[in-house]
Amino acid sequence: MKNATGTKAPRARKDQLIVKEVRDDLLVYDLKTYKAHCLNDTAARVWRSCDGRRTVADIAQRLQRDLKSPVKDQIVWLALDQLEKFNLLTSRTPKPKGMPQVSRRTLIRTGATAAILLPLIVTISAPTALAAGTAITEAVCRSRFPTDVGGCGGNPCSDKPPKTCLANGNQCQCR
Amino acid sequence: MSYGLRVGVRVNNRKALPYVLERLPPGWKPAKSPVVEHLYSVIMGDNDPTSNVRRLNLVYWDAARLVSSKDWNEALDVFESQVQLKVAEYARPWVFVHAGVVGWRKTAILIPGLSLSGKTTLVEHLVRAGATYYSDEYAVVDGRGRVHPYARPLGIRGPDFRQVKVPVDQLGGKAGSEPLRVGLVVSTSYRAGSKWRPRKLSAGRAVLELLANTVCARSQPELALTTLPKAIASAPVLKSVRGEAEETASAILEELDSTRTFAAET
Numbered sequence A: 001m002k003n004a005t006g007t008k009a010p011r012a013r014k015d016q017l018i019v020k021e022v023r024d025d026l027l028v029y030d031l032k033t034y035k036a037h038c039l040n041d042t043a044a045r046v047w048r049s050c051d052g053r054r055t056v057a058d059i060a061q062r063l064q065r066d067l068k069s070p071v072k073d074q075i076v077w078l079a080l081d082q083l084e085k086f087n088l089l090t091s092r093t094p095k096p097k098g099m100p101q102v103s104r105r106t107l108i109r110t111g112a113t114a115a116i117l118l119p120l121i122v123t124i125s126a127p128t129a130l131a132a133g134t135a136i137t138e139a140v141c142r143s144r145f146p147t148d149v150g151g152c153g154g155n156p157c158s159d160k161p162p163k164t165c166l167a168n169g170n171q172c173q174c175r
Numbered sequence B: 001m002s003y004g005l006r007v008g009v010r011v012n013n014r015k016a017l018p019y020v021l022e023r024l025p026p027g028w029k030p031a032k033s034p035v036v037e038h039l040y041s042v043i044m045g046d047n048d049p050t051s052n053v054r055r056l057n058l059v060y061w062d063a064a065r066l067v068s069s070k071d072w073n074e075a076l077d078v079f080e081s082q083v084q085l086k087v088a089e090y091a092r093p094w095v096f097v098h099a100g101v102v103g104w105r106k107t108a109i110l111i112p113g114l115s116l117s118g119k120t121t122l123v124e125h126l127v128r129a130g131a132t133y134y135s136d137e138y139a140v141v142d143g144r145g146r147v148h149p150y151a152r153p154l155g156i157r158g159p160d161f162r163q164v165k166v167p168v169d170q171l172g173g174k175a176g177s178e179p180l181r182v183g184l185v186v187s188t189s190y191r192a193g194s195k196w197r198p199r200k201l202s203a204g205r206a207v208l209e210l211l212a213n214t215v216c217a218r219s220q221p222e223l224a225l226t227t228l229p230k231a232i233a234s235a236p237v238l239k240s241v242r243g244e245a246e247e248t249a250s251a252i253l254e255e256l257d258s259t260r261t262f263a264a265e266t
Helices: A041-049 A056-067 A073-085 A104-109 A138-142 B012-022 B072-090 B119-128 B205-213 B223-229 B244-263
Strands: A015-024 A024-029 A033-039 A088-091 A123-125 A167-169 A172-174 B007-011 B038-043 B057-061 B064-069 B097-104 B107-112 B132-135 B138-141 B154-157 B165-167 B181-190 B239-243
Touching: A015 B205, A015 B223, A024 A041, A024 B205, A024 B223, A033 A041, A033 B205, A041 A056, A041 A073, A056 A073, A073 A088, A073 B038, A123 B205, A138 A172, A138 B072, B007 B012, B007 B072, B012 B038, B012 B072, B038 B072, B057 B072, B064 B072, B072 B097, B097 B119, B097 B223, B107 B138, B107 B205, B107 B244, B119 B132, B119 B154, B119 B181, B119 B244, B132 B138, B138 B223, B181 B205, B181 B244, B205 B223, B205 B239, B239 B244
Parallel strands: B007 B038, B107 B181, B181 B239
Antiparallel strands: A015 A024, A024 A033, A033 A123, A167 A172, B038 B057, B057 B064, B097 B107, B097 B132, B097 B138, B154 B165
């Protein structure tokens, strides 16, 4: 989507997500990929500002006002990179040509901002019920099928350490 | 009936019944209604080695065969694992987190973690240090974020990694019976020679730590993401690798005591 000035503006994805605020963090659970993301305050603010109309400069300005601290466009670009990587945007602004890769390390080293203000997204893959279970014996592993919901589970095999319960053809085995 | 889930079990031989009952989840009780959500059939084979025809031990979940084995204990292991997992996944409104749990001065200490990360060993040492035993397998969290007991005998592993079931009283401890608020969450795993140097996680990161060990994380994410933040509402969440369990257990109890003293003073 393009905004009033004709530039493409980032837009946050809304569908197939469960969003929960937990104190200063925002948890976003992706029902398509079974991944759960924890956005820190800065990343959450950038994500919520992505309405398809605001430009990167607009978002940086808004962030600066909210955080009461100087915020460079690079911080927004860093957040957008992460949000895109985790499939939390439906559209984003193409980076200006020749713009160098932005990283947390560069921003800290150049003193662009305090580390605490940098956007951060931590992600986990939600486990299947089987994988969240305990270690299993080889017999339990063999009782499962790769076609089951959750497959073989990938649990550690207690009687065959360090093997785990994995698919082998149409059977589950400690491998 | 276990944690509100009705599970039916039928056997072909009266002799099998005590073995089967021993493998049911802790706290189970007979259901009044004959209607069940899951039905298991346990068929005890002919374990007579002198017989020419040997019938196998079988376990079915509804119509699906789960195991067919000459070894009766192997069949029971499969039955136990499957029933406990079904209860953990489908019991409502409970959220089962794969974790060790002990009670300390009317609050719970949760130790979420994968199998073989050293949870049971840490729970064992916390119990030996005076904590009340709640579980070495699941933290059972209710809709208000309180943790309930799942006090099966501890599954302590020997050098060959096989589990031996040890009742908590053999460790000189006792099992808790009342639900507790969570006072501390400890995310840790054993690494030989490591020091316990915990760092505190933000609330969101803390929920992720629990979610990564939650049985219904995929099947009921909404329930999990509503319940887990309540569980850690007033609990710090610490993360660190650990060395020997005995010294880590002392450090954890000291940490919880100091947190509570600080909270009381402020």
